[in-house]
Amino acid sequence: MLKPALSRLWRDRETLQFGAVRRHARVVESVDRTVAAFLELIDGSRDGATLLAAGERLGLDRDYCNAMLDSLAHSELLDDADALQQALARHPRPRQELLGPDLSSLSLVHPEPGEAAEVLQGRALARVEVRGAGRVGAGVAAVLAAGGVGAVTVADRGRVSARDCSPAGFPPTEVGRLRATAAREVVHRASGAAAADRHRRPVTETSAPTALVVLAPRSGAGAFTGLATEAQELMRAGRPHLYAGVVEHLGVVGPLVVPGASACGSCATLTRTDEDEAWPRLLAQLADDGPGRVRSPACDSGLATAVAGLAALHVELYLDGVLPPSVDGWCEISAADGMVRRLRLPGHPDCGCRWQTLPLARPGPTDTVRGG
Numbered sequence: 483m484l485k486p487a488l489s490r491l492w493r494d495r496e497t498l499q500f501g502a503v504r505r506h507a508r509v510v511e512s513v514d515r516t517v518a519a520f521l522e523l524i525d526g527s528r529d530g531a532t533l534l535a536a537g538e539r540l541g542l543d544r545d546y547c548n549a550m551l552d553s554l555a556h557s558e559l560l561d562d563a564d565a566l567q568q569a570l571a572r573h574p575r576p577r578q579e580l581l582g583p584d585l586s587s588l589s590l591v592h593p594e595p596g597e598a599a600e601v602l603q604g605r606a607l608a609r610v611e612v613r614g615a616g617r618v619g620a621g622v623a624a625v626l627a628a629g630g631v632g633a634v635t636v637a638d639r640g641r642v643s644a645r646d647c648s649p650a651g652f653p654p655t656e657v658g659r660l661r662a663t664a665a666r667e668v669v670h671r672a673s674g675a676a677a678a679d680r681h682r683r684p685v686t687e688t689s690a691p692t693a694l695v696v697l698a699p700r701s702g703a704g705a706f707t708g709l710a711t712e713a714q715e716l717m718r719a720g721r722p723h724l725y726a727g728v729v730e731h732l733g734v735v736g737p738l739v740v741p742g743a744s745a746c747g748s749c750a751t752l753t754r755t756d757e758d759e760a761w762p763r764l765l766a767q768l769a770d771d772g773p774g775r776v777r778s779p780a781c782d783s784g785l786a787t788a789v790a791g792l793a794a795l796h797v798e799l800y801l802d803g804v805l806p807p808s809v810d811g812w813c814e815i816s817a818a819d820g821m822v823r824r825l826r827l828p829g830h831p832d833c834g835c836r837w838q839t840l841p842l843a844r845p846g847p848t849d850t851v852r853g854g
């Protein structure tokens with residue numbers, strides 16, 4: 483089928499442009515009424531042979547139709563309608579409609595026919611653990627569930643407070659409930675599960691190991707990769723992890739650490755220490771029980787939502803087999819000016835994390851489940 487997500491725009495009477503985003507747009511020339519009618523038939527309801535026969539009935543030469551289909555395929559304008567259908571059919575019905583736009587987007591990002599379906603299936607089999615259920619963590623979990631990640635678990639203690647609430651995560655009605663329970667329901671709601679099913683475990687059953695852990699503690703310490711003990715445990719287990727958080731008016735996504743293959747949280751701390759030798763001392767005081775801990779943390783709603791969305795997008799890119807810019811770097815968003823910046827993070831020579839350097843593996847859609 484011609485990718486239904488691409489707009490069809492006439493540049494003039496006979497020139498049809500697929501796609502409005504100029505960088506990816508494709509143009510088909512000499513499209514008269516007959517050819518336009520043939521293009522309309524490529525909607526996923528006919529296989530190749532049926533299309534050629536239909537083209538002949540319109541008065542188009544078989545070779546011409548064949549060449550046209552080849553050319554459309556070469557130009558990344560076609561997707562595999564059956565594969566798309568099957569990828570959605572693996573999800574419960576209410577979820578299929580919700581995932582439709584996400585799958586359409588995947589079909590543009592992963593252009594080969596059938597590729598998007600495979601990527602969505604990879605997400606459905608993946609398991610992601612989010613540690614921390616504040617404005618950022620709960621939001622990340624909800625967005626991942628909405629994007630088709632099969633199992634999203636959220637680990638946190640205590641009860642939801644007003645400052646944990648955000649439009650992407652906990653609604654204000656959840657204040658006072660156990661964070662773990664409320665987070666499970668947020669994930670279920672976001673994934674489109676029926677309200678009656680909300681006490682059940684993951685929407686798509688997956689026995690996959692955790693492909694990635696998102697470190698988004700409520701304190702915002704994820705913004706400064708300040709979770710040394712947890713990070714060491716994840717590094718030892720070879721488990722990919724992403725830091726995300728908001729500190730004061732700064733939101734940070736990254737680094738996304740692929741142990742042994744990309745710069746880690748400790749590389750980030752050492753890099754900051756090169757710029758400010760007092761940094762480790764300051765960082766220690768920022769800990770939850772440290773003397774410098776914030777009494778009333780700042781967390782702009784717009785900023786927290788942007789950080790949650792960007793973090794979830796980076797996780798999805800990683801699961802989909804694309805290395806996001808938070809690998810060997812991090813992204814900063816400022817509530818002061820709304821600017822997004824990407825900073826490079828080379829592996830630090832004093833950090834042992836890359837002494838045994840591994841090739842940076844991209845977890846192809848089907849490998850995702852082995853990511854942990």
Ligand SMILES: [Zn+2]
Pocket residue numbers: 745746747748749750829830833834835836
């Ligand atoms: Zn390191």
